[in-house]
Amino acid sequence: MVSGIGAALSALVIGAPVVRAFVSPTLASPPKDDWVKVTDDTALLDVGVPIRLNFVVSEQDAWIESRMVKTVWLFSEDGEKFKAYNGRCTHLGCGYNFDKDANNFVCPCHRGRFDIKTGAVLDGPPPRPLDELEVQIRDSAVFVKYKEYRLGVPQRAEA
Ligand code: FES
Structure with a gap:
């Protein structure tokens, strides 16, 4: 049980930046003010x-x-x-x-x-x-x- 929670937390910690790296470039493009x-x-x-x-x-x-x-x-x-x-x-x-x-x-x-x-x-x-x-x-x-x-x-x- 404890190792399952640990594995889930690890996946979240590691996975979130990876997911953000793929998703955020398309979301984070505010209009460019030169x-x-x-x-x-x-x-x-x-x-x-x-x-x-x-x-x-x-x-x-x-x-x-x-x-x-x-x-x-x-x-x-x-x-x-x-x-x-x-x-x-x-x-x-x-x-x-x-x-x-x-x-x-x-x-x-x-x-x-x-x-x-x-x-x-x-x-x-x-x-x-x-x-x-x-x-x-x-x-x-x-x-x-x-x-x-x-x-x-x-x-x-x-x-
Ligand atoms: S880069 Fe300025 S004169 Fe060539």
């Missing part, structure tokens, strides 16, 4: 100087959840309107940096350069401008609609 809050306060940002902002996104693939660090660059000329660029170089996806002396973005992988105001390619092999993202200011927080695009191609197409 809007990400990248900073709480626009007043903390320097006007005319791009700033790199990192955030973590979780992606669910079947029953495997992965977390990845993503990057956007935020830029404003007047402190009111903001531009956001995906932090991946459009050539092969390297993370680019702000070159303060040249006042543009530079990619360390193949020396691609981009304009900070427009994202246009200034030099190097990138086939298209930086991927600009939608921005919303809610109260004083900045939200970016994060998307990724195919790399190494001249037309912007979602990945």
